[in-house]
Amino acid sequence: MTTAISLKSVTKQFKDFQALNEISFDIQEGEFFTLLGPSGCGKTTLLRLLGGFEQTSTGVIELFDEKIENLPANKRPINTVFQHYSLFPHLTVHENVQFGLKMQGVAKAERVKRADEMLALVQLEKFADRKPNQLSGGQQQRVALARALAPRPKLLLLDEPLSALDLKLRQSMRLELKKIQQQTGITFVFVTHDQEEALTMSDRIAVMSAGHLQQLGTPSEIYEEPVNEFVADFIGETNLLNVNVLSKGEQSAEVTIQASDTEHQNSDVIEVPYFNRLFLGPTAKLSIRPERITISPFTGETPLTATVEQSIYMGTDTQYIVILNTGCELLIRSQNITSSKKTFEQGDKVNISFDLSTARLIRG
Amino acid sequence: MLNIVNLSKEEKVRYGLISPSMFMIGFFLLIPISIVFVYSFLQPGTYGGVEWVFSLDAYKQFLFQEDFLTEELQFTSAYLEIFGRSFSQAAIATLLCFMIGFPTAYFIATRPANTQSLWLFAITIPYWVNLLVRTIAMLFIIRDQGPLNEFLMYLDWIDTPIKLAYTPFAVSLGLFYSFLPFMVLPIYTALSRFDMSLLTAAHDLYASRWAALKNVLIPSVSNGIYAGCLLVFIPSIGSFIAPDLLGGGKQLMIGNLIALQFQGSRNWPFGAAIAIILLTIILITLLIFSLRKKGEQQ
Numbered sequence: 001m002t003t004a005i006s007l008k009s010v011t012k013q014f015k016d017f018q019a020l021n022e023i024s025f026d027i028q029e030g031e032f033f034t035l036l037g038p039s040g041c042g043k044t045t046l047l048r049l050l051g052g053f054e055q056t057s058t059g060v061i062e063l064f065d066e067k068i069e070n071l072p073a074n075k076r077p078i079n080t081v082f083q084h085y086s087l088f089p090h091l092t093v094h095e096n097v098q099f100g101l102k103m104q105g106v107a108k109a110e111r112v113k114r115a116d117e118m119l120a121l122v123q124l125e126k127f128a129d130r131k132p133n134q135l136s137g138g139q140q141q142r143v144a145l146a147r148a149l150a151p152r153p154k155l156l157l158l159d160e161p162l163s164a165l166d167l168k169l170r171q172s173m174r175l176e177l178k179k180i181q182q183q184t185g186i187t188f189v190f191v192t193h194d195q196e197e198a199l200t201m202s203d204r205i206a207v208m209s210a211g212h213l214q215q216l217g218t219p220s221e222i223y224e225e226p227v228n229e230f231v232a233d234f235i236g237e238t239n240l241l242n243v244n245v246l247s248k249g250e251q252s253a254e255v256t257i258q259a260s261d262t263e264h265q266n267s268d269v270i271e272v273p274y275f276n277r278l279f280l281g282p283t284a285k286l287s288i289r290p291e292r293i294t295i296s297p298f299t300g301e302t303p304l305t306a307t308v309e310q311s312i313y314m315g316t317d318t319q320y321i322v323i324l325n326t327g328c329e330l331l332i333r334s335q336n337i338t339s340s341k342k343t344f345e346q347g348d349k350v351n352i353s354f355d356l357s358t359a360r361l362i363r364g
Numbered sequence: 365m366l367n368i369v370n371l372s373k374e375e376k377v378r379y380g381l382i383s384p385s386m387f388m389i390g391f392f393l394l395i396p397i398s399i400v401f402v403y404s405f406l407q408p409g410t411y412g413g414v415e416w417v418f419s420l421d422a423y424k425q426f427l428f429q430e431d432f433l434t435e436e437l438q439f440t441s442a443y444l445e446i447f448g449r450s451f452s453q454a455a456i457a458t459l460l461c462f463m464i465g466f467p468t469a470y471f472i473a474t475r476p477a478n479t480q481s482l483w484l485f486a487i488t489i490p491y492w493v494n495l496l497v498r499t500i501a502m503l504f505i506i507r508d509q510g511p512l513n514e515f516l517m518y519l520d521w522i523d524t525p526i527k528l529a530y531t532p533f534a535v536s537l538g539l540f541y542s543f544l545p546f547m548v549l550p551i552y553t554a555l556s557r558f559d560m561s562l563l564t565a566a567h568d569l570y571a572s573r574w575a576a577l578k579n580v581l582i583p584s585v586s587n588g589i590y591a592g593c594l595l596v597f598i599p600s601i602g603s604f605i606a607p608d609l610l611g612g613g614k615q616l617m618i619g620n621l622i623a624l625q626f627q628g629s630r631n632w633p634f635g636a637a638i639a640i641i642l643l644t645i646i647l648i649t650l651l652i653f654s655l656r657k658k659g660e661q662q
Binding site: 051052053072073074075078079080082084088089090099102103104147148151 | 570
């Protein structure tokens with residue numbers, strides 16, 4: 001595999017604010033790569049550095065082994081799909097798609113042919129002669145995509161392109177974007193704050209927060225093996241319980257769940273897996289995904305008994321908030337497999353269990 | 365006729381609001397133009413004014429001249445030359461206004477929102493002073509012993525003063541100075557509505573700064589540029605203060621020619637006819653432009 005883009009200790013300092021701190025990673029050719037993080041985490045700044053709209057403070061950016069960090073945007077073989085599309089309102093859809101090729105000096109016949117191909121790719125052939133303001137949001141989005149793909153860039157940047165669309169359209173565009181990426185074979189760098197978007201489309205995800213790279217991995221790695229509390233909490237929903245670490249083995253540790261107050265002491269020792277690249281202190285956090293917890297009618301005192309605090313019916317599943325006997329709150333998501341499945345009401349006493357292999361011990 | 369009794373309250377309010385401006389336009393624009401139009405088909409009175417006899421002489425006089433001896437009509441280009449000169453000087457003034465006004469408008473439109481109105485205010489400050497005073501002030505600045513020439517000589521860039529005052533260029537300069545805000549304001553309005561992120565998009569798509577300006581910015585604000593050019597060009601053609609003072613009255617422009625007919629020459633119908641010819645040419649030009657623009661948009 002070839003490295004498409006390589007970031008080496010990239011730092012971006014604004015006047016009194018460090019937007020990016022020593023970011024280093026490689027993106028492979030043909031990869032669908034996502035930069036994920038909350039707003040203000042630096043993901044858009046990183047995208048702007050790649051596009052050439054901002055200059056790096058320090059560090060090197062290489063595109064197929066060529067340094068590009070000092071090239072202006074119009075000299076980089078990289079195109080962008082902007083968040084608000086930024087289509088040229090005075091040009092037709094076809095002229096918009098031709099624009100990049102025209103600026104590169106491609107001959108008219110070739111330009112028209114390529115633009116036709118791109119519009120066919122995004123299924124907008126019929127709208128070629130319309131102006132952007134005569135199109136719906138979803139159609140404008142496709143034009144923006146076609147326009148950015150037409151010059152056959154070595155890297156395509158997508159800045160939260162789906163955020164302005166409604167839910168249904170967003171879901172279908174996710175699949176279509178992924179399909180187009182596979183058809184064209186162009187390396188995509190996708191920026192989003194929506195973890196669901198990131199998980200469904202990406203080959204690999206870089207989770208960012210406060211200008212730092214938190215974790216880099218495949219969607220399942222990020223979801224199943226979060227390296228810290230931030231990643232565990234940001235990707236999907238999770239329960240984070242404070243635990244005391246008693247002993248550490250090769251791949252698992254023995255812990256006790258900390259009580260929220262002295263009344264609820266519970267000294268049952270449980271053994272949970274962890275990933276030994278992490279340093280674990282005497283205290284850590286146990287992350288348990290809400291869908292991995294089983295809730296069952298109370299049958300007797302077990303290590304984990306709880307009282308239902310709230311029960312919310314959500315169609316595909318029912319969400320419970322329960323108070324553990326240790327005093328901590330726990331979120332549980334129970335799938336409604338059959339319509340007659342027993343649900344629990346507020347105040348019901350229940351037993352809680354979960355497969356320990358799905359729980360993750362992470363840095364506190 | 366409007367049936368005032370049957371109008372709804374909302375309609376009454378609407379007509380009530382529009383009536384002062386309709387009255388102003390009717391009374392101070394349509395009636396005077398009608399009078400000018402009618403006068404252009406009459407014969408001049410001996411001491412000014414008109415004789416109420418229908419005649420096409422005023423229009424004939426524009427293109428033909430009566431031979432002294434034979435009383436035959438001969439073609440003369442004298443007045444056409446004045447028209448040509450007026451149009452070219454107005455065009456130079458419009459071009460100057462655009463070249464200075466566009467960057468100015470761009471500068472203002474890209475300032476932080478709260479300082480934009482201050483800049484606009486600054487643009488209008490010179491216009492608190494009467495046009496005549498400003499034009500004379502300009503004459504003082506550009507004349508042979510004026511501060512501009514003195515300064516250039518002090519710098520040793522020139523040995524003898526550059527002849528600026530009383531030249532056609534001075535006239536264009538004066539027109540440019542008189543009408544600059546009329547170029548800046550409409551372009552500023554168009555630019556403030558322009559989405560600057562489109563320039564980033566153009567830059568991303570391999571456009572250099574110049575290419576982005578030419579292919580994205582200027583076409584997007586063409587309506588403002590068009591309005592600005594009209595607002596400068598039309599009053600420039602008919603103006604007579606700048607040509608009179610800065611041109612030294614040596615080279616007539618249309619405005620002076622018309623003024624002359626009503627004052628010195630006491631040929632009111634001819635003055636009226638020139639005004640009507642000018643009005644017709646401008647209206648036809650506008651019509652062609654707007655039809656073309658409409659065609660482009662479709």
